[in-house]
């Protein structure tokens with residue numbers, strides 16, 4: 001019996017295949033375009049997928065075929081180039097294509113028919129005050145009002161509807177009462193810039209950098225802008241963006257995290273006098289959809305966003321900038337595993353436009369690409385303003401008196417700066433009060449029952465918490481093993497530092513910035529703004545503070561402990577640590593005031609550390625690249641991880657051993673398989689994780705085998721009992 005024509009559909013499910021469906025009844029098959037969204041039944045769910053192919057017949061028996069419920073579009077949602085990019089991502093990173101396509105759609109389009117103007121509208125409260133009196137007879141109005149008021153950035157219709165049903169009449173009344181305003185469509189993000197600032201005159205180095213890139217502004221090229229912190233890289237981006245926008249094209253600026261966007265957006269808006277659209281995970285679904293639309297219609301000429309912005313449907317993209325290109329955040333670590341920086345390079349090539357990768361501490365990958373002649377290097381060696389880059393001074397902690405992680409030398413330096421009314425930034429990459437709770441009598445330690453890790457002690461809440469699975473419980477008052485009350489805290493986290501400094505300098509305003517203190521939306525931005533305004537004299541923080549922030553009044557940076565990074569087993573640990581030290585140091589003395597940096601360590605003679613401090617990041621990179629070359633590690637080789645997780649340890653091993661034996665026959669020379677080996681944190685949240693490592697001398701050797709390997713894994717009987725994934729070009733190999 002002849003089968004009917006079918007549609008092949010990519011669905012957001014973790015499978016490497018497309019699914020066949022009959023077209024809906026009464027719809028002319030010939031008029032359905034590939035690339036449109038459809039609603040289909042899948043198991044018990046209804047999913048939104050994308051038609052990727054039309055086939056005259058099916059391989060399935062007709063009675064097995066289900067029918068598309070609804071066709072949502074008349075035209076494809078992605079233009080051909082973007083579609084090609086997304087399929088390239090799916091292929092290169094070997095990620096399920098349906099999930100990649102789905103991730104590139106704004107949230108609104110994953111469910112709804114279209115981005116209606118109404119769903120773009122945002123409702124905002126007109127007053128911050130409570131209106132209890134005014135609305136005490138109208139509980140439903142009050143409920144709606146309180147919800148909207150709780151979100152100063154505004155809520156979309158969808159977001160209100162998710163919380164309160166039949167809200168519309170009440171919102172209408174609130175609008176009539178002038179308590180809520182409805183901001184529609186364009187007004188949401190296309191607002192006129194506040195003030196216009198004069199352009200700065202580029203200094204000689206900046207002009208040279210600008211000209212070097214500008215000469216090739218009409219063609220593909222990767223420009224690695226290696227500029228020390230505060231050298232004015234952003235000014236170079238701005239000058240280039242201005243030209244590109246002047247020619248009617250669009251610019252995409254990728255930044256590692258949203259905390260950095262407000263400052264940058266303001267700088268762009270006032271300087272270039274154009275509206276800037278945003279794209280990051282803190283946006284509401286409506287705002288995200290808005291940016292998506294504006295990029296695709298060309299309404300907006302510049303978008304600043306975090307990694308997913310690389311998938312926006314630009315109408316006429318003319319330049320991509322990746323700021324802080326070395327940053328790990330460009331690599332997505334869950335869901336679809338891709339590197340936004342590397343995808344950006346592919347996209348620039350595809351569109352024949354230039355891409356600028358900027359950093360004070362370029363990744364070794366990018367530096368290697370410069371050596372190979374794939375990327376052009378552009379250097380900014382001096383700070384744009386008067387202040388010199390501070391030198392880092394080591395404080396040798398060995399056999400010194402150190403209380404709560406603070407040496408007396410550092411404390412004296414802090415005191416001196418406080419007297420001068422300067423700001424001090426203290427950096428420690430560890431949250432909580434103390435990383436280990438230990439019994440002094442029997443050496444029992446508080447460990448997570450679900451992970452191979454210690455529970456971190458939080459003094460303020462008197463709890464212990466696992467940073468890996470977030471399990472938390474009340475801190476014990478006596479040792480569960482021997483009953484002793486002699487419990488002690490080992491090591492220090494940011495809260496312990498804060499605690500101690502508050503005792504030593506009780507009258508000093510200080511703030512702690514880490515993931516514990518910035519969990520709520522916007523708090524990071526607000527806190528950073530307060531720091532810039534000078535509200536605090538001491539700032540204690542983690543990693544978050546290392547990234548591109550400009551704190552003009554910070555004159556002393558203290559790096560409390562780097563020994564952890566010096567001892568790590570990940571081959572990239574030294575690169576990360578060097579980047580961190582240089583970036584954190586770069587926060588000091590950015591304006592006229594001179595800065596200094598003190599780094600506490602138990603290993604003052606560590607060769608790489610010394611190399612970095614004496615000869616700088618570039619020289620350090622040379623040495624580390626040479627070490628990588630000797631060991632045939634990336635970027636001198638290419639890596640792939642296959643990870644497996646299961647509740648039973650032996651299952652992950654069995655799965656990996658068996659697929660390894662199936663993979664082996666297809667490996668060519670120059671391709672090596674290692675493992676299975678346990679992950680650095682083998683047990684996490686009750687699941688065991690182990691991995692296979694593939695190392696190849698060429699990218700193509702891996703790429704050629706990938707689809708077959710993925711099929712082997714997907715078809716393996718154990719694949720249903722083991723959670724597994726493939727990561728191409730992993731950055732964290734633990």
Ligand code: ADP
Nearest residue numbers: 200201202203229230231232233234235384385
């Ligand atoms: P980077 O992005 O390299 O960290 P920025 O572009 O933020 O550096 O510049 C650092 C500081 O120097 C900023 O305050 C900026 O306004 C200032 N600056 C940059 N270029 C110039 C210039 N050509 N003239 C005067 N000031 C400049």
Ligand code: ZN
Nearest residue numbers: 439442479482
């Ligand atoms: Zn004990």
Ligand code: ZN
Nearest residue numbers: 448451466469
């Ligand atoms: Zn845990």
